Amino acid sequence: MTVPTPEAPYGVDPLGRPYSDKSKIVAGILQLFLGTLGIGRFYVGSVGVGIAQLLTCGGLGFWALIDGILFLTSNDRTDSQGRVLRG
Template sequence: MTVPTPQAPYGVDPQGRPYSDKSKIVAGILQIFLGGLGIGRFYVGSVGVGVAQLLTCGGLGIWALVDGIMFLTSNERTDKQGRPLRG
């Protein structure tokens, strides 16, 4: 665990990038339960993908479910500023 600083209030990842204020757990849960509306994507700032999910009902639910699982299991998800999501 790293010590929070004003530049990285949530700490930094192993590559030295500051963590986002957004949580991958919250994003994943939102995406699984409300992914047909693109809510998980709107939460992390991916407005374009969120609108696409909204228009396609989350790819009839399949895209939303897979996306939610990927949010929960992947360490490579980032927010709009490119910061990795907190675990």
Template structure:
């Protein structure tokens, strides 16, 4: 009789009567199945940064890698950390509503090219100036010529 070669033995597959088959146990210090450290061990996040025992930063400490903003921004920051302009969106919107056919609102915030276009087209016969004024008043992300967010 000829002997047939043996097949290599396969590990048990999940769902075939072995509930924990295929799951590997994490090494000590590694995250467990839900992302938490195993065995009550503390991961080395703040501990490595030299914070006191317990791993929490002292009150008022800035965590490493946190963007603290541009120290040269003269008018502060919006809630997203973007620098604020010295120009007001309310003044720009009102100027645009009343004098938009001359592009005054756009000249105020420093967009000279847009202001000239509105001046030479009479603000798109008033329609462009009206819509632009409403957008300036209602939008929260309009910027001046330097890219800074207009103040509210």
């Protein structure tokens, strides 16, 4: 565990990238259950993608499902400020 700094109040990952205040688990669950409305994307600050999912009903559900699974399994997902989502 690293010591929080003003630039990275939630610490940094092993590659030195700051952690986000957003959780990948919350983002994944929101995307799985409300992904047709783009809620998981709005949560992490990806407003443009959230609107696209809203307009396409989450790619008829397929895009939302895949996106939710990727949020839960990937360690490289970032928020709108480029910070890595916390586990």
